[in-house]
Amino acid sequence: MNTAYQRGVGLMEVLVALLLLAIGVLGYTALQVRAVEASTEATQRSHALFVLKGLAESIRANNTGRTAYQNLVNTAQESVHAKACINSNNLCTAENLARADVAQAQANAGNFGMQLRMEVCPGVANVTGEETRMCLYAAWGATNITANTTACMNATGVYVVGSSCLMMELY
Known part of the structure; x- marks a missing residue:
């Protein structure tokens, strides 16, 4: 067998193996980036659920002041009033x-x-009967719901693709 034809073949095998390894590492890196993004999104959803659940329970406990909540939630509130009400010896009103x-x-x-x-x-605006069903929304990141919730979901209750928000129905 002529060894002159075999020179450099080992080097080519090593280069091909390194190329395959590099492709595998790039794939693994992309997978890790996606896993971190999913973990961050899950954490944000968990925090949103925590906040919305707490507010929903407060609304349920303060049924007399239920009608005041919508205007209050949709405008910024100062925490000074909250402390003055709770820390006083006088009973707070429902509002x-x-x-x-x-x-x-x-x-x-x-x-x-x-x-x-x-x-x-969404979808219950024209329903007659008892009370109109209200929903709480939480949004984060680039999703802005300060004026309305169209950046979060459409009028039929379908989430907007790419939005970062959560909706909770109140009972």
Whole structure:
């Protein structure tokens, strides 16, 4: 066998093996980046659920002040009023308690970089009967719901693709 034809073949095998290894490492890196993004999104959703659940329970507990919550949630509240109401010896009115609840929820949402909004749930605006069903929204990242929730979901209740938000129906 002529060894002159075999020179450099080992080097080519090593280069091909390195190329395959590099492709595998790039694939693994892309997988890790996607896993970190999914983990961050899950954490944000968990925080949003925490804030929305707390506010929903406060609304449920303060049924007398239920009608005041929508306007309060949709405007910024000062936490000074919340502390003055809760820390005083006088009993709070239903609206003052609602203001305190919303201020606390907005402070919690702000700590997580979120916005809150409360609107009539999608698809039930024309339903007659008992009370109109209300929904709480939390949004983060590039999704802005300060004026309305169209950046989060459409009028039929379908989430907008690419939005970072969560909706919770109140009972």
